[in-house]
Amino acid sequence: MTFKRRVVVIGGGMAGARLVRRLGAVPHLSVTLLGEEPRPAYNRVLLAEVLAGRYRPEVVELPGPADGVEVRRGVRAVRIDRAEHGGRVVCDDGSEVPYDTLVLATGSNPVLPPVRGLFEERRSEGRELPEGVYAFRTMDDCLALADAAEGLATPRAVVIGGGLLGVSAARALAARGVRTVLAHQGEHLMERQLDQAAGKLLRRHLTGLGVEVHTKCRVRGLTTETGDDGRRAVRAVTMADGYRLDCDLVVLACGVRPRVGLARAAGLVVAGGVVVDDQLRTSDPDVHAVGDCAEHAGVLYGLAGPAQDQADVLAGLLAAEGPERAERPEDAAGAPRYTGTRALTRLTLAGPGPFDLAAFGETEPGPTDEVVQLADHTVGAYRKVVVRGDRLVGGILVGDLSAVGAVARSWADDESLPVPEAAAGAPLLHLLTHDGGS
Numbered sequence: 001m002t003f004k005r006r007v008v009v010i011g012g013g014m015a016g017a018r019l020v021r022r023l024g025a026v027p028h029l030s031v032t033l034l035g036e037e038p039r040p041a042y043n044r045v046l047l048a049e050v051l052a053g054r055y056r057p058e059v060v061e062l063p064g065p066a067d068g069v070e071v072r073r074g075v076r077a078v079r080i081d082r083a084e085h086g087g088r089v090v091c092d093d094g095s096e097v098p099y100d101t102l103v104l105a106t107g108s109n110p111v112l113p114p115v116r117g118l119f120e121e122r123r124s125e126g127r128e129l130p131e132g133v134y135a136f137r138t139m140d141d142c143l144a145l146a147d148a149a150e151g152l153a154t155p156r157a158v159v160i161g162g163g164l165l166g167v168s169a170a171r172a173l174a175a176r177g178v179r180t181v182l183a184h185q186g187e188h189l190m191e192r193q194l195d196q197a198a199g200k201l202l203r204r205h206l207t208g209l210g211v212e213v214h215t216k217c218r219v220r221g222l223t224t225e226t227g228d229d230g231r232r233a234v235r236a237v238t239m240a241d242g243y244r245l246d247c248d249l250v251v252l253a254c255g256v257r258p259r260v261g262l263a264r265a266a267g268l269v270v271a272g273g274v275v276v277d278d279q280l281r282t283s284d285p286d287v288h289a290v291g292d293c294a295e296h297a298g299v300l301y302g303l304a305g306p307a308q309d310q311a312d313v314l315a316g317l318l319a320a321e322g323p324e325r326a327e328r329p330e331d332a333a334g335a336p337r338y339t340g341t342r343a344l345t346r347l348t349l350a351g352p353g354p355f356d357l358a359a360f361g362e363t364e365p366g367p368t369d370e371v372v373q374l375a376d377h378t379v380g381a382y383r384k385v386v387v388r389g390d391r392l393v394g395g396i397l398v399g400d401l402s403a404v405g406a407v408a409r410s411w412a413d414d415e416s417l418p419v420p421e422a423a424a425g426a427p428l429l430h431l432l433t434h435d436g437g438s
């Protein structure tokens with residue numbers, strides 16, 4: 001009988017699903033996927049479209065795994081027992097799955113803000129969110145939120161957090177006809193990606209879609225009411241200054257944190273995420289990590305593009321290695337390596353006038369950087385790039401994104417910037433004109 005290397009992947013989200021799709025066809029690997037979510041893998045980036053009622057859940061499903069992959073959904077891995085070579089994974093249904101190579105693709109958990117009234121300790125059930133309060137991470141969150149909104153005559157929602165997630169959720173709720181307030185602690189929306197000018201345009205667009213936006217406001221607590229069934233339901237959100245917003249629904253969109261509990265308990269090195277090298281290897285060479293749970297070169301991406309890039313590199317590595325550990329090619333010259341992803345954030349908000357936004361790299365200039373900006377607030381257009389020496393280091397494009405391809409490519413490839421003769425009078429302005437200087 002031919003020996004097959006047993007690869008076990010924990011987590012069937014965007015990275016895990018992509019990895020097993022590529023590994024299933026490799027003859028000397030026997031691949032098992034353990035996924036806690038009971039449904040087929042889906043494109044998490046499109047959850048807001050499902051919440052908005054624009055796509056049905058089946059539409060955002062990812063292609064299924066290759067034949068031969070054993071997929072166990074609705075199963076949570078609760079412990080990893082590592083041995084000298086390989087080990088085993090213990091699951092919440094009591095089963096044990098032995099591995100030669102283990103891949104952690106456990107993603108992120110939503111950050112729950114320190115807001116009074118958020119949790120009720122229940123002796124039998126542990127911590128529980130009040131009725132009407134939802135995180136925005138999974139399809140189940142999304143469908144439960146959509147159902148709750150559907151069941152109310154005039155639903156009112158408060159979205160806490162004005163980053164990419166909060167903005168997407170607020171827009172989606174407004175599209176469903178929910179009266180929506182977006183409460184954001186920072187100076188302006190999506191401040192991780194945008195500067196003040198772009199944040200202002202985004203705010204204007206959301207307001208036009210019917211979302212009431214509050215910035216520089218911290219949520220202090222939730223007011224809840226206990227019904228006849230003993231369940232607490234949210235009734236209002238209170239701001240730090242005492243202002244009270246009555247509501248039936250609250251969406252928590254306060255960021256994410258890598259899901260590293262299993263790795264930490266197994267004694268793997270964890271910083272912000274599970275620390276991996278260029279072969280996506282953790283501190284145990286038989287255990288790899290990819291996607292939101294992984295930290296590579298000090299970077300936690302939390303974005304779909306890098307998760308997929310990492311899955312692709314790891315698939316190449318695992319496919320290239322032989323069935324025996326001694327045949328692993330990881331250190332050989334020419335073996336696939338993950339060297340980081342230059343990730344672009346894009347957001348499209350549908351509406352009467354669609355709103356497109358792309359941001360990448362360092363969008364605030366350093367002391368010696370040059371900045372080129374074009375703005376036309378009458379049509380909601382804004383373009384800015386930050387240039388260091390002859391390299392593009394970051395940019396924000398809002399409105400017409402015809403230049404995004406060329407500008408983003410120039411940044412992603414870290415090319416030296418072309419300076420065409422026609423642009424000699426304004427050497428950098430050509431970056432922001434229609435073809436982005438290509």
Ligand SMILES: Cc1cc2nc3c(=O)[nH]c(=O)nc-3n(C[C@H](O)[C@H](O)[C@H](O)COP(=O)(O)OP(=O)(O)OC[C@H]3O[C@@H](n4cnc5c(N)ncnc54)[C@H](O)[C@@H]3O)c2cc1C
Nearest residue numbers: 011013014015036044076077106107291292302303304307
């Ligand atoms: C609403 C929303 C909008 C987003 N929008 C964007 C966007 O516009 N652009 C962008 O680049 N990124 C976006 N992201 C982020 C992007 O979805 C993630 O970066 C990506 O999903 C990461 O893939 P992953 O496989 O690492 O994690 P996930 O897709 O989260 O998958 C992890 C899976 O592992 C499972 N799991 C965890 N622990 C266990 C365990 N112990 N046992 C079994 N299974 C386990 C989880 O249940 C989950 O199914 C968005 C995320 C959300 C939630």
